[in-house]
Each structure stands twice: as structure tokens, then as C-alpha cells.
Amino acid sequence: MSDEEIPDIVIRRLPLYARELGAVASEGSEYISSEGLGERLGVSPAQIRKDLNYFGSFGTRGRGYQVTSLRERIRSILKLNGRVREMVLVGVGQLGRALLGYRGFLIGGFEVVRVFDADPEQIGQAVVGYEVEDVASLPEFLRRSKVAFAIVAVPTEAASTVIDTLVAGGVQAILSYAPISRSVPDGVRLRQIDPVMELESMSYYLDDQFDAVVEDQI
Amino acid sequence: MSDEEIPDIVIRRLPLYARELGAVASEGSEYISSEGLGERLGVSPAQIRKDLNYFGSFGTRGRGYQVTSLRERIRSILKLNGRVREMVLVGVGQLGRALLGYRGFLIGGFEVVRVFDADPEQIGQAVVGYEVEDVASLPEFLRRSKVAFAIVAVPTEAASTVIDTLVAGGVQAILSYAPISRSVPDGVRLRQIDPVMELESMSYYLDDQFDAVVEDQI
DNA sequence: CACTGTGAACTTATTCACAGCT
DNA sequence: AGCTGTGAATAAGTTCACAGTG
Structure with a gap:
């Protein structure tokens, strides 16, 4: 079957x-x-x-x-048995750091293997046990090591370029925290996490005594 | 219509x-x-x-x-026009702090108004401009101020109890980052954000050439 | 006997295709 | 001319209901 x-x-x-x-x-x-x-x-x-x-x-x-x-x-x-899936993380702001510290990835069989950022202040620093690398070196890294997963935790303005780089480098699955819509080629998966959209859709269901906006008429 | x-x-x-x-x-x-x-x-x-x-x-x-x-x-x-939706945040670990620093909520019309945690080390401390309150005082706060939204960013073990408290306090929309399934009464919305589940489902679509089993190096 | 496995029935969601405005 | 608004057609997803089985 x-x-x-x-x-x-x-x-x-x-x-x-x-x-x-x-x-x-x-x-x-x-x-x-x-x-x-x-x-x-x-x-x-x-x-x-x-x-x-x-x-x-x-x-x-x-x-x-x-x-x-x-x-x-x-x-x-899900092709998750008996192995650890390697990921790159791009962006080590507050969110990136929180993700690096999150034990849930390893429990689920995922592990960040490299960390990149564009900020000169961050590059070369040690963050949660990783040395932050220049995002400019990301294409070369991807050329050498075929990593299939990436997490994008960069500022909104930077996200699209980073995603382009990841796609060009052969990454097949991207989890993005940036609130922008993007298309990716066939064979690449892009999932977004946007807590604001979740909150907004829940707002619709509020039984709100304060506010009943009328939409009506044809 | x-x-x-x-x-x-x-x-x-x-x-x-x-x-x-x-x-x-x-x-x-x-x-x-x-x-x-x-x-x-x-x-x-x-x-x-x-x-x-x-x-x-x-x-x-x-x-x-x-x-x-x-x-x-x-x-x-979506009942989002011309107002700011107030939220409580429970949990000021790394994730909670990252969320407090996230500008996207305000842009979307949401604002954290109070911050709670169970850790005595955190309670009373100032975090990103908020004073962390004891989660034990959350029920009383909810009784006084009708806040409709909550974000749960506590450790997995604590999440269920926190959600119970929020529901009992009349919160109508909960965004939880804890990887546990929970049912909530009618009239309450619970949405979960679980990056690991997103990654896992993307794994299914990977080309098999990326399937190399990781060698034990521990 | 309590459960799974599964076609068939049903429900929900999407797309089509075109009439109707601007 | 170019688009929306919308019923009708199609596709996708869910539930029903029961035969089959350990």
C-alpha cells in the first residue's frame, strides 16, 4: 500500500x-x-x-x-530515526541565543552545528559554546558541508538575502522567524514561525464587550 | 451575506x-x-x-x-484596529526575554503589560524594563485586570499548571511555546509554537542523500 | 470482545468560470 | 478592459460504519 x-x-x-x-x-x-x-x-x-x-x-x-x-x-x-539532524543557525540576537539554549532541538534529534551572523561585534565571539562566524562565509561552508536544515533568526530586513544564500547553498529545509512572505524553489521547504500572526487570528474569536465593528451591506 | x-x-x-x-x-x-x-x-x-x-x-x-x-x-x-491588545507573559527565561525584546508584537498591536515567573531568583528583578512578579500572584492580577491574551514561555513541566491558571483567570487566548498537548474549555483559544515539530515534518521531504547517519562521537 | 484497517459517505475547502461593475 | 464577486464544479479531507482479526 x-x-x-x-x-x-x-x-x-x-x-x-x-x-x-x-x-x-x-x-x-x-x-x-x-x-x-x-x-x-x-x-x-x-x-x-x-x-x-x-x-x-x-x-x-x-x-x-x-x-x-x-x-x-x-x-x-520522518527520516528522524537513529541520527541527529544537523542545522545551521543564522542570527545570534536574543532569539538566536534563546534557540541555541533550547534543549528541545536535541531531544527531537536536531543540533545546531554552526552559527552565523552579520554583526561585526558578534563575529568571532563565543555564544552558548559556539563561535559566531561571518555570514559572508556561509556560502563557502554550505559548499563544503551539505547541511540540510537551517534556522533563520535575523532581523526582518536581512531575512530574504539570508534565505537566498541558504537556498543557493543547497539547504532543503528552512525554519524562518522573520515575518515576511517568500517563495522558494521546488525541493526546498520554508516554514515560518510568526507569533504575531497566531495572536492576530486568535483575536478574531475574542468575545469582546468593548468593540463590535460592523461590517455589513452587500 | x-x-x-x-x-x-x-x-x-x-x-x-x-x-x-x-x-x-x-x-x-x-x-x-x-x-x-x-x-x-x-x-x-x-x-x-x-x-x-x-x-x-x-x-x-x-x-x-x-x-x-x-x-x-x-x-x-480581527478586532485589532485602533487599539493595543494587552498580554501577560509567563516565564522570563531566555525565550521569555527574547519575546520581551521583540518589536514585532507592538507593530502588530500587542503589548506585554505584566511579566510573571516562578523562580525566586527572578522575582523582583527588572527584565527588559519589566519587574518580574511571582506567578503565585497571577490569579489575583487576572481577577483585577481583565487581560485577554497570554504568552506561556515556561519550562515544559510548568506549562500545564500555568495554562490552568490562565484559563481560570479568564484569559481567552493563549500562545504557548511548551511542547505539550493540552485541551482548553470552549471559549478559550490555545495555539502552540513548536519549532521542533516544524523541523520534523520538513524532514520527511528531504532527499535521501542527506540521510547519512551521524557517527557516534560521544 | 475490543480494537484496527478501510471503503464509502459525507463534509469542507479550493478552483473554475463568467456575469457584472467601474 | 480589467478586475471583483460568486454560484457551480471539483478536489481534498474527515468521519462513518463495519468487516476482519488477534
């Missing part, structure tokens, strides 16, 4: 399942049903079963899914 | 449109067509027109949409 084109929306749920299965495992359960997992995640049991079935039959009828083995299966589907 | 239930997926695109319209405005264009905007965003023109039509008819046939007025319309739909 392999080899069908799998919807991106399914791929995006896999890390969620894997993350929760890690939590379930640490609580000591050996098996979990699609219903049990769905309840924890706010996802329907049918959806979990369908998602997993794109990749094979991992469950046991009558019992559910073995927690740790399903988690490993998912990580293997 | 008012008062139909509007799909969440539409609401989530509105901040994207608003953000890009801001960029278009700063480039000096007065009008933009759905095709022009769609090209910049990687969204189809029909989708933009349909999304906007849930709320009214904001365009001019033959010319397109007036950039600044459409942006204001969208911000008004």
Missing part, C-alpha cells in the same frame, strides 16, 4: 503523534488505542488510524498500538 | 493578508489585485477573493483592492 502521494496535512500531524507518544511512553503505558491518543490530542480516532494507514498497519486489533514502537515507526517515516 | 459561520482556516489566513498588505503599502502601491497579492503569498487569487467575501465586498472591479484600506478592514475584522 506504499507509494501513494501522501497529503502534507498528514505529514504535519505525524510529529504531533510522535511527540504525544513520547509523553505516553514516559507515563509507562505499553499500548494505546487510537481513541486514547485522539483524546489526548483533540484528534478523532478515525483520523489517527487513517493517517497511520498511509504508511502501513502498525496496530494490533483488540489492543491498539504499541507506544514506543509506533513512535519509532513515525520517526522513521 | 453576514453571520454565516466563517471557517477557521479563513480566519487564519487573514493575518497573512494583513501582513503582506503592510509590505505592499510600504512599497507605495495604492491598489493591488487579488492576483498580485496571491502571487506574493503563494495563494490563489480566487481564494483571496473568496476569503474576503465572507466579510463583505472590499474591492473595486477593474482596479483591485485599495491596499491600506483593505489592511485596515482586515485588522478590524
Whole structure:
């Protein structure tokens, strides 16, 4: 049943399942049903079963899914098993430093291997155990070492140029914190994290006694 | 055409449109067509027109949409016009500090008004111009001042309790950076930012030549 | 007997295509 | 002429419901 084109929306749920299965495992359960997992995640049991079935039959009828083995299966589907994914980080401002200090990357199997910045004040400095390199040397570094992942944590104005450099250097997956829209060539993935957009969309749902802006009429 | 239930997926695109319209405005264009905007965003023109039509008819046939007025319309739909949305921040570790220093919130119309933490070392200290308050005093603060937004930037173990406190205090929109799944009551919105999940889902699409298993060097 | 795996039914979202303004 | 606004057509995604199985 392999080899069908799998919807991106399914791929995006896999890390969620894997993350929760890690939590379930640490609580000591050996098996979990699609219903049990769905309840924890706010996802329907049918959806979990369908998602997993794109990749094979991992469950046991009558019992559910073995927690740790399903988690490993998912990580293997995501090409995350038994390895550490190397990343470059561009930008060592406050956000970049916070990211460098974040333990979650390593737990998830990701590790920053090099750190770049454009600020002469930063270049050459040691930051959280990394020596900050000149972003001008990024193209050469990428030519030598094929790193597939990058995190962009530079000021908005600089982001587009940095992304160009990363794409030209063969980086295939870019996580950007800059609030700008960008297109990238086929074969490159760009995901953005923009907390302001998240807040803005939540604002719509506020039951706000203060303000009811009328839009109306045809 | 008012008062139909509007799909969440539409609401989530509105901040994207608003953000890009801001960029278009700063480039000096007065009008933009759905095709022009769609090209910049990687969204189809029909989708933009349909999304906007849930709320009214904001365009001019033959010319397109007036950039600044459409942006204001969208911000008004999102209940973001002409005001600053107040937020509390819980957690002043590295991430919390980075968020406090981020100018993007104010640009988007959001402002942190109070800062809380559980660490006795931090409580009472001044951080980026805020005095860190004891998270134990958060319930009382929320009782007095009706703040609708909160950002959770605490360690994973603490997140669930903090979210409970926020919900109990009447906060309606929570942006959490903790990598845990949580359900919240109706009427409360919880959005998570988890960079690791983003990276993991991108990993699926990598070319296999990048699959080299990292050698154990520890 | 409690669960998965899965086609079929249904629901939601996107695109098409064109009438209708400016 | 060039665009929006919008119903109709299509595609994508989710849930249902149940047969199959350990």
C-alpha cells in the first residue's frame, strides 16, 4: 500500500503523534488505542488510524498500538530515526541565543552545528559554546558541508538575502522567524514561525464587550 | 451575506493578508489585485477573493483592492484596529526575554503589560524594563485586570499548571511555546509554537542523500 | 470482545468560470 | 478592459460504519 502521494496535512500531524507518544511512553503505558491518543490530542480516532494507514498497519486489533514502537515507526517515516539532524543557525540576537539554549532541538534529534551572523561585534565571539562566524562565509561552508536544515533568526530586513544564500547553498529545509512572505524553489521547504500572526487570528474569536465593528451591506 | 459561520482556516489566513498588505503599502502601491497579492503569498487569487467575501465586498472591479484600506478592514475584522491588545507573559527565561525584546508584537498591536515567573531568583528583578512578579500572584492580577491574551514561555513541566491558571483567570487566548498537548474549555483559544515539530515534518521531504547517519562521537 | 484497517459517505475547502461593475 | 464577486464544479479531507482479526 506504499507509494501513494501522501497529503502534507498528514505529514504535519505525524510529529504531533510522535511527540504525544513520547509523553505516553514516559507515563509507562505499553499500548494505546487510537481513541486514547485522539483524546489526548483533540484528534478523532478515525483520523489517527487513517493517517497511520498511509504508511502501513502498525496496530494490533483488540489492543491498539504499541507506544514506543509506533513512535519509532513515525520517526522513521520522518527520516528522524537513529541520527541527529544537523542545522545551521543564522542570527545570534536574543532569539538566536534563546534557540541555541533550547534543549528541545536535541531531544527531537536536531543540533545546531554552526552559527552565523552579520554583526561585526558578534563575529568571532563565543555564544552558548559556539563561535559566531561571518555570514559572508556561509556560502563557502554550505559548499563544503551539505547541511540540510537551517534556522533563520535575523532581523526582518536581512531575512530574504539570508534565505537566498541558504537556498543557493543547497539547504532543503528552512525554519524562518522573520515575518515576511517568500517563495522558494521546488525541493526546498520554508516554514515560518510568526507569533504575531497566531495572536492576530486568535483575536478574531475574542468575545469582546468593548468593540463590535460592523461590517455589513452587500 | 453576514453571520454565516466563517471557517477557521479563513480566519487564519487573514493575518497573512494583513501582513503582506503592510509590505505592499510600504512599497507605495495604492491598489493591488487579488492576483498580485496571491502571487506574493503563494495563494490563489480566487481564494483571496473568496476569503474576503465572507466579510463583505472590499474591492473595486477593474482596479483591485485599495491596499491600506483593505489592511485596515482586515485588522478590524480581527478586532485589532485602533487599539493595543494587552498580554501577560509567563516565564522570563531566555525565550521569555527574547519575546520581551521583540518589536514585532507592538507593530502588530500587542503589548506585554505584566511579566510573571516562578523562580525566586527572578522575582523582583527588572527584565527588559519589566519587574518580574511571582506567578503565585497571577490569579489575583487576572481577577483585577481583565487581560485577554497570554504568552506561556515556561519550562515544559510548568506549562500545564500555568495554562490552568490562565484559563481560570479568564484569559481567552493563549500562545504557548511548551511542547505539550493540552485541551482548553470552549471559549478559550490555545495555539502552540513548536519549532521542533516544524523541523520534523520538513524532514520527511528531504532527499535521501542527506540521510547519512551521524557517527557516534560521544 | 475490543480494537484496527478501510471503503464509502459525507463534509469542507479550493478552483473554475463568467456575469457584472467601474 | 480589467478586475471583483460568486454560484457551480471539483478536489481534498474527515468521519462513518463495519468487516476482519488477534
